[in-house]
Amino acid sequence: MPEIRRVSTATNPDTGAAGTTAAAAVSSVARPAAPVHARKPEGFSVAGKALPRADSYAKVTGAAIYADDIALPRMLFGKLLRSTQAHARILRVDCSRAQALPGVVAVATGEELPVRYGILPSSPDETVFAIEKVRYVGEPIAAVVADDELTAEEALNLIEVVYEPLPAVMTIDEALRDASPKIHEESRRSDNVHKEVHLEFGDVEAGFAQADAVFEDEFFYEGNTHAAIEQHAVVADCSADGKITIWSSSQTPHYLHRIASAVLQVPASRLRVVAPPIGGGFGGKTEPFPHELAAAHLARKTGRPVKFALTRQEVFYTHRGRHPVKMKIKTGVKRDGSILACRLQTWLDGGAYGSYGVATTYYTGALAPVTYKMGAYAFDGCRVYTNKPPCGPKRGHGTTQPRYALECQLDKIAGALGLDAAAYRKRIAIDPYSETINHLRVTSCGLRECIDEVERRTGYSGRHGALPRGKGIGLAVSAYLCGAGLPIYWNPMPHSGAIVKVDRGGGVTVYCGTSECGQGSEHMLAVVVAETLGVDVMDVRVCAGDTDLTPVDLGSYSSRVTFMAGNAAHEAAESVRLRLAQAAGALLGIAPERCGFAARRVFDVGDPDRAVTFLEAAQAAEARFGTLVGSGSYTPPANLHGDFKGSGVGPSPAYSYTACVAEVGVDLETGEVRVERLTLAHDCGRALNPDIVEGQIEGSAYMGLGEALLEESAFRRDEHKIPNLLDYKTPTILDTPHIDAIIVETDDREGPFGAKEAGEGPLNPVIPAIANAVADAIGVRVYATPILPESVLRALDASPSGRLRLKSAPSPVPV
Amino acid sequence: MSVAPPKMLATLRVNGAEIACAFNPNRTLLEVLREDLALTGTKHGCEMGHCGACTVLVDGETVLSCLTLAVECVDREIVTVEGMAGAGELHPLQRAFVECGAAQCGYCTPGMLLSAAALLESNGAPRKSEIEAALAGNLCRCTGYVKIVEAVALAAERMREAAHA
Amino acid sequence: MQRLPPFSYEPARSVAEAVALLSKYGADAMPVSGGTDLYANMKQRLFAPKVLVGLRPIRALRFIAYDDARGLEIGALATVRDLAESEIVVARYPALARAASSISTPQLRAMGTVGGNLCLDTRCNYYNQNLDWRAALGFCLKNGADICRVATGSRTCLAVNASDLAPVLQAFGATVHLAGAGGERTLDIAQFFTDDGRNALARDAREILVKIALPPAQPGTRSAYRKLRQRASFDFPLLGVASVVRLDAGGVCRDARVVLNALGPRPVEALEAAQCLIGTRLEPEALAVAADAAYKVGKPMENAGTTLAYRKRMLRVFTRRTLEDVAGAGAPA
Structure with a gap:
């Protein structure tokens, strides 16, 4: 099993040590001479090592305390009454009989918490409990x-609820109709469109006109959900002095803090x-939810701790999962495949509320050009409201769906032009230290190396198109953010803050608002x-995710923590290190700059045997400077994007890159697809x-x-x-x-010790890689996800040539 | 609560200790472990038998505590994740999970560990396919199962070595 | 957390005691063995018995015994895992072992009993939902309403028998033994199931299933079971096909049974399919004809996973594949 999985591809800007290719260094476009953070020429002592996770000891012994494990004295248990109507006016909510039931301590309904909120300030369309109207089955109306x-x-x-039912809007097409029943009456539009976006970079029509071939395809990406094993839970308590504490399984304690303050006044x-x-998030716990706000409200109302622990069905109703997206993609290419113009159109089924949907809409357009050079690019996005649980961010947020469409179409283009799909992608791949057509700044980029790695491990190029019928191999690539370049609510403050404290016993604590x-x-x-x-890593205690104790970090989403909180923590640690170096330098009789830090020692880099222990250095520094605390913060650079409306979604201080090869077997009689191997280089x-x-890549x-x-998020009427883990598969x-997870290392000049993200990016190429492999196996393509056995059979049945081995697509559409 | 039959007094044997407790007959083993005995290491992701997070050992067999009544466990030997580690020493499976990075969010981990423990009790040298079969009732959403299988194989190897030594 | 509604629990230590308790409490009581189906259903508030009669302490009903004269006897409280791992079952009734090992998960196979699997409540994805879900969409025949949501014209409930064991047992010609206040009675397994998913068992509420018996395995008998499902674990069958044939020394099929399940409230025996096989040497053409015959009698509804059309289409494929299994080695790989 153990093979060498790490591939170093880039040049270290400090040491100048060349890796396997010099791509990162050679094609540098706008590269500053000095790295942002000083590197240690002597190499790393703990970074880069496969050390056990400090938090795993508590997790394997059952000692880790998750939100639902918290039990406080006199704690009450809450439940939410949820709508049985998809779309209805609420005529009456009568809680009197519920209130009178012995054992019931309090009830709450909408008018007690009328403040409208939304995770994005642009869409404040939610209330804790539905008031006047319900907009999906499962929407909270009251709590007990x-x-x-x-x-x-x-x-x-x-509890008696009297509804006046309204027609429900359940599909994108229905929602786009002018005459469709309005889900949000305050919208000025006559349809149920929530957000519409139109962006164009370069002259797309001119590009199509010059193209040797133009390809047009439609795809549908089905919605799905996070299904973290832990169901959302919250405990809230209100002390006698009126101070409220909320313990919640939240990826974004800071946003919950902000919105709870507004909603609870x-x-x-x-x-x-x-x-x-x-217990798992994947984007499903990234915004304030009714159960959290209700718990705080009812703790205040009763003066007793309150727990809400959602059932699995309620988790499906809470949702905020992957948007179903209809997509049209039109690409004009030269004979060699170079992309002259690409127009991507997306229609997102947003469900009943805004959530992160405005950002999601932009994301369906923003990252396609981050992998490929394009002559011109246009994007039209449209998110609609429907009477379904609200969609939101799931791992890969909004970029997953168009990536599927783009990578499937690229395979068709390669097939039609007779190009090897791997070599083709490498040829049009974006260069390191460049700028995309939509004005995003690209720094380190190991995309070509990733393609090389998966190609090498799987023999893709020799096998694609050459396997026996029923066997297929497919390739796809993608890019993803290392945190969003701009905050979701406008403010000039840092995105991440950290405090590092060194105590006189030699212990180190880092405080940061991230959530694990x-x-x-x-x-x-x-x-x-x-x-x-x-x-040692085990010398460092991490205090995270506590708005009383930790500086703000915006949260565990958009793959931002390692990069942004990592940089903040690095800066905080550097500030302490400076004082430690001064004190230790004095003890050693050397200048502080000559102090090296490793193995719990502070030593003379010119003579490493001359050293004091870290403890001696800490005590000397505390004696000299007082309590040893350093703070650091991270704000992304300002030059990440262009200057146009909508330019705020997509920019990131760095992008990760992934390539994936999927190998599949398809049962031609049953349509069942068996993925035999996934090879990813990230x-x-x-x-x-x-x-x-590796764990992030594998997951x-x-x-x-x-x-x-x-x-799939499937609906009946x-x-x-299927709101349960038996039927949701x-x-x-x-x-x-x-x-097979392969790590391709570049050295990002702005990442902490060169790091970028790994948590989300590797998901994106997997879906199109499998789709491309299935197409390779059966000779026809399924244009929707999930690729169900019945869809495979339908595709085979519908294609006149489907029952034949068809390895290349028909000629491209002539212009 | 309406029409609750009276609580029953019973002694449960959990992680080697005899514990006297009182519970209603409709209380599942999961509820009694977590809520009455404060053994919150046993997790739950559905309470319907659809995820395996609440797996514990009863008389050495893997059992879903969400679909088992506490009253059905009287006079039987219950082992939870809290009972795996000896005094100050992790069970080889726990150690391997730590070393291999097999626990990410950690929520399926206790159930995985106990399913794996039951396997290794009866099969000290499981093949990969046997490990997978034994863990087929435990959903994980983080790891892709890769490092979990590696960890179980590693623990099995170490336990065999320890037995030979 | 999904919790069980209140009830009282009465453990039974013998068959007689179980029957006495069930007689005493009548319609208020339900028997429970492994509980894997019953408790989940109770948590969804599909029913709320006031008394549960626990059968688990009746140790005498956990057995699997074989002798050449009497055949195979399976105590109702043998676990599904016992059945899957029984050497005699693996050797003589391989399709039965295979069906048992395909059930759900290791945990549920260790908890669930053979009797419980045969007595599974029928399933329908309009029915196996929480109370508020059913209230939102509207209740159905099986919930006491007067309409079937699957087929609005249907007078009977079309919920499916989702047992993996039932079709195999039926293909082997099993009998079930019930104990009640009036003593024991024996039913051909086909008579144990009814056509109405509301009340799909011919078991009186005061009876318990005590034993399943299979005739001795005849020389030349081959059996196979295949199930359609979306995942390789956890899932109930979307279609189950059991085929049992007996070949004479010359390789000619002398006896055949093909039983389809997970289509409606009871397993469906594809009699014509079996007839097509008798007298043949299980040549591919014969198998195809038999698969066509099975295709005609199976009538799935839109009440389980995937689609009706897909499950219908798979009837032919899965039937033919089980027949290929028996025509080949006798047990599928």
């Missing part, structure tokens, strides 16, 4: 808290949000701090912990597999058809193929 959960549940049955200074370890949802964020902070101070900058990076591959073949261990 009782001595125990069964009593609360029984009380829900005693409590100053943020009287509110504390704590994010305990989270399984991705290893706490470990990453510990690695950055340990590397900077030359201590450019994560420098891998601060290769085990964690992404698995999750992409589920989206490609099994998972106007309610979720997440892959089991037996459905998961062999996964």
Whole structure:
């Protein structure tokens, strides 16, 4: 099993040591002479090592306390009454019988919490409980808290809700109609469009006119959900002095803090949000939810701690998962495949509320050009409201769907032009240290190296188009953000802050507002701090996700933590290191600049045997400077994007790159697709912990597999058809193929010790790689996800040539 | 609560200790472990038998505590994740999970560990396919199962070595 | 957390005690063995018995025994795992072992019993939902309403028998043994199931299933089971096909049974398909004809995963493949 999985591809700007290719250095366009953060010429002592995660000891012993594990004295249990109507006016909500049930302590309804909110300031369209109208089956209308959960549940049955049903809007097409029933009456539009975007870079029509061939395709990407194993849970408490504490399985404690303050009408200074370890997020726990706000409200109302723990069905209703997206993509190419123009159109089914949807809409257009050079690019995006649980961000946020469309179409183009799909992608790949057609700044980029790696491991080029019928191999690539370049609410403050404290016992603590949802964020902070101070990772205690104790970090989403919080922690640690170096330098009789830090020692870099212990240095520094605390913060550079409306979504201080090859077998009689192997190469900058990076790649591959073949948000009439983990099909261990995760290291000049992201990017190419492999296996293409057995059979049936081996597509459409 | 039959007094044997407790007959083992005995290491992701997160050992067999009544476990030997580690020493499976990075969010981990423990009890040298078959009732959403399988194989190897030594 | 509604629990230590308790409480009581189906259904508030009669303590009903004269006897409380791992079952009734090992997950196979699997409540994706879900869409025949949501014209409930064991047992010609206040009675397994998913078992509420018996395995008998499902674990069958044939020494098929399940409230025996096989040497043409015959009698509805059309189409493929299994080695790979 162990093969060498790490490939170093880039040149280290400090050491000048050349890697396997010099791509990153050679094609540098706008590269500053000095790196942002000083590197240590002597190499790393903990960064880059496959060390055990500090948080895993508590997780393997059952000692880790997640939100639902919290139990406080006199705690009450809450339940939410949820709408049984997809779209209706609420005529009356009568809680009197519920309130009278013995064991019930309080109820709450909409008028008690009328403040409208939304995670994006541009879409404040939600309230904690539905007021006047319900907009999807499962929307909260009221809450009950009782001595125990069964009593609360029984009380829900005693609440009387009188509805006036309205016609429900359940599809994108219905929502686009002028005459469709309005879901949000305050919208000035006559249809149910939530957000419309039109962007053009260069002259797309001119590009099509000059093209040797133009390809037009339509794809549909089905919605799906995060399905983290932990169901959302919250405990809230209100102390006698009126201060409210919320412990919640939230990826974004800061946003919950902000919005809870607004909704509860409590100053943020009287509110504390704590994010305990989270049992999986994937984007599903990134915005404030009714159960969290209701818990805080009812804790205040009753003066007792309140817990809400959602059932699995409620998690499906809470959703905020992957948007279903209809896509049209039109690409004009020269005979050699160079892209002269590309127009991407997307229609997103947003569900009942805004959520992150405005950002999602932009994201469906923003990242396509981050992988490829294009002569011109246009994007039209449109998100509609429907009467379904709201969609939001899921791993790959908005970029997953168009990536599927683009990579499938590129395979068709390669086939039609007789190009090897791997060589073709490498030829049109974006260059490191360049700018995309939509004015995004690209820094380190190992895309070509990633393609090389998966090609080499799988023999893709020799096998694609040459395997026996029923066997297929497919390739796709993608790019992803290392955090968003702009905050979701406008402000000039840092995106991440960190404090590092060194105590006189030699212990180190880093405080940062990130939340650990399984991705290893706490470990990453510990690695950055340990590397900077030359201590062991296990010497570093991480205090995260607590708005009372930790500086703000915007949260664990958009793959931002390693990069942004890592940089903040690095800066904080550097500031302490400076004082330690001064004190240790004095003890050693050398200048502070000559102090090196490693193995719990501070030493003379010119004579490493001359050293003091880290503890001696810490005590000397505390004696000289007082309490040793350093702070750091991270704000992305300002030059990441162009200057146009909508330019705020898509820019990132760095992009990760991935290539994936999928190998499949298709049963031509049953249509069943069996993925035999997934090979992924991912450019994560420098891998601060290769085990964690591999784990992120493997998990992404698995999750992409589920989206490609099994998972779908299905509806029956106007309610979720399968809101449970038996019928919603997440892959089991037996459905998961062999996964080869290859780390391609570039050295990003702005990432902490050169690191970029690994948590989301590797998901994106998996779906089109599988789709391309299926097309290779059966000679026809399925234009929608998930690729279900019945879709495969339909495609085979419908294609006149489908029952023949068809390895290249018909001639391209002549212009 | 309406029409609740009276609580029953019973002694449960959990992680080697005899614990006297009182619970209603409709309380599942999951609820009693987590809510009455504060053994919150046992997780739950559906309470319907669809995810495996609540797996514990009862008389050495993997059992879903969400679909088992506490009353059905009287006089049986219950082992939860809290009972895996010896005094100050991790179970080889726990150690391997830590070393291989097999726990990410950690929520499926206790159930995975106990399914794996039951496997290794009966099969000290499992093939990869046997490990996968034994873990087929435990969903994980983070790892793609890769490092979990590696960890179980590593623990099995170490346990064999320890047995030979 | 999904929790169980209140009930009282009465463990039974013997068959007689179980029957006495069920008689005493009548319609208020339900028997429970492994609980894997019953508790999940109760958590969805599909029903709320006041009393559960626990059968698990009746140790005497956990057995699997074989002798050449009497055949195979399976105590109702043998676990699904017991069945899957029984050497005699693996050797003599391989399709049965295969069906057992295909059920759900390792945990549920260790918990669930053979009797419980045969007594699974029928399933329908309009029915196996939480109370508020059903309230939102509207209740159905199986919930006491007067309409079937799957086929609005249907007078009977079309929920499916989702047992993997039932079609195999039926193909082997099993009998089921029930104990009640009036003593034991034996039914051909085909008579154990009804056509109405509301009340799909010919079991009186005061009876318990005690034993399943299969005739001795005749020389030349071959069996196979295949199930359609979306994932390789957890899933109930979307279609189950069991084929049992007996070949004479010359390789001519003398006896055949093909039973389809997960289509409606009871397993469906494809009699014509079996007839097509008798007298043949299971040549590919014969198998294709038999598969066509099975295709005609199976009538799935839109009430389980995937689509009706897909499940219907797979009837032919899965039937033919089980027949290829028996025509080949006798047990599928």
